[in-house]
Amino acid sequence: QVQLQQWGAGLLKPSETLSLTCGVYGGTLSGYYWSWIRQPPGKGLEWIGEVNHSGSTTYNPSLNSRVTISADTSKNQFSLKLSSVTAADTAVYYCARLTFGGDVGAYWGQGTLVTVST
């Protein structure tokens, strides 16, 4: 059973860089795309982007200029960096594997509340 466990700083100041990492247990990065998704307070889910084991990425254009997602196959983990954060980036951030073809399944991390405040 695949499990995702995420970690990273939960309190940032405006203009800082958000950094989160997600460890994959019970499975491998290879063969799948791995996503970051966030949910601001009282709002819906927003897909941030995805990465595969070889580092190929796709980002949401709304965040494209500020986001970097990377994969580290040696550690079986992937990471999110979001630069120049503002209060609008306050949200619960999730790592996830959402696979809708072949080995269909959805696996989510536990979520990390990231608050941006002075």
Place this chain on the structure above:
Amino acid sequence: EIVLTQSPGTLSLSPGERATLSCRASQTVRSNYLAWHQRKPGQAPRLLIYGASRRATGIPDRFSGSGSGTDFTLTISRLEPEDFAVYYCQQYGGSPWTFGQGTKVEIK
């Protein structure tokens, strides 16, 4: 970007009743790549339906999905106590993936 609009925002029903949730897309969802997720407080979402009508592994058959193009429906034939939750539709036919705002199914 495909915008997904879910209705109603809240559905108040009793256990045993039928729930019908709607998800409308701003443009055609390629190959009906539409999923439904269930979310309970303090838990990660659970995948219910993918490909508009295919149940994910382990999902009871009281959950069914239908629709195509721009109009999709999630039906829960008889609500069980554990079904009261928030439901999100999501399209993965176009980039970026997008989610609806959610429909809360609450106990009447």
